[in-house]
Amino acid sequence: MLVVTALATVFVRDLFAVIMLFGIYSLLSAGFFLNLNAPDVSLTEAAIGAGISPILMLGTLALTRKSLAPSAIKSKKKAWLPIIVVTLTGAALIYATLDVPHFGDPSGPAHNHVAPRYIKESYKEIHIPNIVTSVLASYRGFDTLGETFVIFAAALGVLALLGAIKQGDADDYRQFSDTASLRRHNILHVISKILIPIILLFGLYVQFHGDYSPGGGFQAGVIFAVAFILYALIYSLSAAQKIISPLFLQITMVIGVLLYAGTGVASLLNGANYLDYSVLGQDALKGQHNGIILVELGVGITVASVMLSIFYTFAARALHTNETSEAK
Amino acid sequence: MDTIAGLFNYWIVIVLMMIGFYVVIADSNLIKKIIGLNIFQTSVFILYISVAKIDGGAAPILEDGITNYVNPLPHVLILTAIVVGIATTALGLALIVRIKEAYNTIEEDEIHEKDGTL
Amino acid sequence: MMNLLLDDLPALQVMLPLLCAPLCFILRIKGLPWLIAFVTSILTFAVSFMLFNQVADGDILSYAMGGWAPPWGIEYRVDRLNSFFMLLISGIGVVALLFARKSVDSEIIACKQSIFYSAFMLCLAGLLGILITGDAFNVFVFLEISALSSYVLISFGQDRRALTATFQYLIMGTIGATMILIGLGFMYMMTGTLNMADLATRLPEVMNTNTIRTAFAFIVIGASIKLALFPLHIWLPNAYSYAPSVVTVFLAATSTKVALYVLLRFVFTVFGAEFAFGEMPLQHILMFMAVLAVLTGSLCAVFQTNIKHVLAYSSIGQIGYMVIGVALLTTTGLAAGILHVFNHAIMKACLFLAIGCVYYRHGSARIEDFKGIGKTMPWTMAAFVIGGLGLIGMPLTVGFISKWYLVIAAMEQGAIGAVTISIILIGSLLAVAYVWRIVEVAYFNEPTKEKAKIKEAPLALLIPTWIMALATIYFGIKTDFSVIAATNAATTLMGAK
Numbered sequence: 001m002l003v004v005t006a007l008a009t010v011f012v013r014d015l016f017a018v019i020m021l022f023g024i025y026s027l028l029s030a031g032f033f034l035n036l037n038a039p040d041v042s043l044t045e046a047a048i049g050a051g052i053s054p055i056l057m058l059g060t061l062a063l064t065r066k067s068l069a070p071s072a073i074k075s076k077k078k079a080w081l082p083i084i085v086v087t088l089t090g091a092a093l094i095y096a097t098l099d100v101p102h103f104g105d106p107s108g109p110a111h112n113h114v115a116p117r118y119i120k121e122s123y124k125e126i127h128i129p130n131i132v133t134s135v136l137a138s139y140r141g142f143d144t145l146g147e148t149f150v151i152f153a154a155a156l157g158v159l160a161l162l163g164a165i166k167q168g169d170a171d172d173y174r175q176f177s178d179t180a181s182l183r184r185h186n187i188l189h190v191i192s193k194i195l196i197p198i199i200l201l202f203g204l205y206v207q208f209h210g211d212y213s214p215g216g217g218f219q220a221g222v223i224f225a226v227a228f229i230l231y232a233l234i235y236s237l238s239a240a241q242k243i244i245s246p247l248f249l250q251i252t253m254v255i256g257v258l259l260y261a262g263t264g265v266a267s268l269l270n271g272a273n274y275l276d277y278s279v280l281g282q283d284a285l286k287g288q289h290n291g292i293i294l295v296e297l298g299v300g301i302t303v304a305s306v307m308l309s310i311f312y313t314f315a316a317r318a319l320h321t322n323e324t325s326e327a328k
Numbered sequence: 329m330d331t332i333a334g335l336f337n338y339w340i341v342i343v344l345m346m347i348g349f350y351v352v353i354a355d356s357n358l359i360k361k362i363i364g365l366n367i368f369q370t371s372v373f374i375l376y377i378s379v380a381k382i383d384g385g386a387a388p389i390l391e392d393g394i395t396n397y398v399n400p401l402p403h404v405l406i407l408t409a410i411v412v413g414i415a416t417t418a419l420g421l422a423l424i425v426r427i428k429e430a431y432n433t434i435e436e437d438e439i440h441e442k443d444g445t446l
Numbered sequence: 447m448m449n450l451l452l453d454d455l456p457a458l459q460v461m462l463p464l465l466c467a468p469l470c471f472i473l474r475i476k477g478l479p480w481l482i483a484f485v486t487s488i489l490t491f492a493v494s495f496m497l498f499n500q501v502a503d504g505d506i507l508s509y510a511m512g513g514w515a516p517p518w519g520i521e522y523r524v525d526r527l528n529s530f531f532m533l534l535i536s537g538i539g540v541v542a543l544l545f546a547r548k549s550v551d552s553e554i555i556a557c558k559q560s561i562f563y564s565a566f567m568l569c570l571a572g573l574l575g576i577l578i579t580g581d582a583f584n585v586f587v588f589l590e591i592s593a594l595s596s597y598v599l600i601s602f603g604q605d606r607r608a609l610t611a612t613f614q615y616l617i618m619g620t621i622g623a624t625m626i627l628i629g630l631g632f633m634y635m636m637t638g639t640l641n642m643a644d645l646a647t648r649l650p651e652v653m654n655t656n657t658i659r660t661a662f663a664f665i666v667i668g669a670s671i672k673l674a675l676f677p678l679h680i681w682l683p684n685a686y687s688y689a690p691s692v693v694t695v696f697l698a699a700t701s702t703k704v705a706l707y708v709l710l711r712f713v714f715t716v717f718g719a720e721f722a723f724g725e726m727p728l729q730h731i732l733m734f735m736a737v738l739a740v741l742t743g744s745l746c747a748v749f750q751t752n753i754k755h756v757l758a759y760s761s762i763g764q765i766g767y768m769v770i771g772v773a774l775l776t777t778t779g780l781a782a783g784i785l786h787v788f789n790h791a792i793m794k795a796c797l798f799l800a801i802g803c804v805y806y807r808h809g810s811a812r813i814e815d816f817k818g819i820g821k822t823m824p825w826t827m828a829a830f831v832i833g834g835l836g837l838i839g840m841p842l843t844v845g846f847i848s849k850w851y852l853v854i855a856a857m858e859q860g861a862i863g864a865v866t867i868s869i870i871l872i873g874s875l876l877a878v879a880y881v882w883r884i885v886e887v888a889y890f891n892e893p894t895k896e897k898a899k900i901k902e903a904p905l906a907l908l909i910p911t912w913i914m915a916l917a918t919i920y921f922g923i924k925t926d927f928s929v930i931a932a933t934n935a936a937t938t939l940m941g942a943k
Contacts, residue, residue, distance in 0.1 A: 106383060
């Protein structure tokens, strides 16, 4: 299935279809992850790969398609070069797999060196059942801190590239949004009124129950963002921005990263190594708990505000471009 | 026969990887390049998660009475990598929007024509 | 209290700029983001200086992030190699930021400057994070921090080609990072660990497998893309040329250097020189590519009309010299390569700073704009000439020192050495050609009428430029510091088998 969808993306030229296919591809991989007993990864891939990315891609498509004549399909001059590169790389990879431990083989070195300690000791050392959360937030918490800054960097980039051109544009959006048909559907309004609070509640559950069940800051953050994106799609961008303004998001994303990094500083000031949570409570276990809750919250806040902020920026740009093209 | 069955999963992943890689380097449309990049990355994620699999292992959430779990470490790494991936995608898409505004096209060949380079 | 923080220097090295980034972003009072960034960069430089001294006699500092002992947690590991690189990178950061205030004001609109400084600090933190970490996966994470923030920085360029250049860089960079990720995945499959020191002890057992050979190839290719080693350099010239001036200064002097470090670290420390050069034909491949890089890079530089392009292609050639040093595979060769990293960073920074001054006054950096500039902007041009002499390899500049050591290292080898020396000579002659072309236009052409009125660059830009120009001469005469540091770094690498 995955191969078929992936292949289809090569041959289909209609970009809309390609994006849809990519969404399906992500969803299939999410299912595959679940099959491989990786529920945390599956949840994330479903939310990001099949949720956020296609929305952003469609947004880009909407922004770039306007007044663009379908490009003449050109004969690919140097088509042989990519094929050679790809074949060589693929061959190298196949060659590499000849010596790897077989799929699912428990005696592979990957399962017998570092990992067993996480499985055997993490409950004693950190006292939460979800091993992925323990490793993510504590053992390898610094990686997670790094990646929180990666998405922060992405938000910076999107704001720098597409950020508001001039103040006062926001007022014009309202007129435009009234004409859009999606926003006139009463049924959608009713359903969304029920659905969005449920999504938000689910987000909160994923955030704070991440210690026990699959989930945690990332997943919750994405789910939160999706709820608001839905709201913005059904009502209007300006309606969503009235509830959460873009500036507010910029502040919360800073709060999010600082909360994570600050937790680390708190460990430092308490005389432990950076991000060592064991000094953040009466005893080491309590401290680990507090630390993990704080950094997961930091991740959640950052991810939600970054994703929503990126969506706002794309959407605002779309409205802006539409207006200018209509004005012409 | 045993080898083939044991490695089949990885080979599928490699095929996926190469499809994505091909789209990135061969397709001239910028949006498709980004999608190709995503397919390439997602298949690397699948590779990692496949590494984590242990036959009969349960999801890595501790429960009484279960001792055999799949390896949690690759899961953590891939969570990180997924988020890095979406960050790159978002930035790439934002660039595409600006490129469209500046060049009025998102086909690589046409951009080169307009710049008179290459 | 003070003592406590001293123990945590490795963490502070990266956390200072990292924490500073969100502050720069949110505190949007005019001038404040710059001030925060500048002060932080000085502190960061101080930290790297202290770290450099702490490990100067060969100790290795290990710092366990989160208090978890490696290989379970992430380890920061400082030795004589990366402390030298960190000193260089954070130093360049300070000078670039000193230059930034005026230059950024003229090139980037006020309301986006806070984003600019924030991205700049993220980039600095990312590069330092790659250098200091002892964990292979952590390298990937910080590689992405520095990569994403440098895409943001380059896209601030005023020319629309900055956008396409960034896009191309983004695609190439992500492919490179993903290749490294694949390589790490294979390594993890075979060893079960991600810690570099641990990998080095566990790899020999599984060395003779296809998997590890392929992992090695993927990591080398991934790092070479980031390093812009010929023929994987195509992203570099445009990215450097269309970025804002400060960004070019900073990235040209740092990011490829850090990529070279990644290559060195994996090849020598993780895989071990014996495997890399005995088992795999890396020496010949690297030497071949490096020689081609020197020749094509320098040759392309001669024919460019945009001065930034000239220098960018020259960088590709200069990267070739560094890799030649590495591929000689002796401690002296390696030391020469690392020395050239240091020296090239200084002179390229000097050159790009001088061009930044010209850009500030002229709004472009085409070769026509340099007509008569020797008269209208004498100080800027003098700094440019010093940097240019460095590129050629004139005595009394840093360029001479690194070529001198490279030649000495080459002479120890037989036939390869002779070829290398002739390549270095040809490269230097080509450098004479492309530098002279600019100097000729600058000093022997009369400025056009409207250009004749243009004044010398403001002091705020000249000071950082001249700091680097003086450094070009200082480290070209007083070589103890850089040569000893580079030799120490090389010994550490070679000893870490």
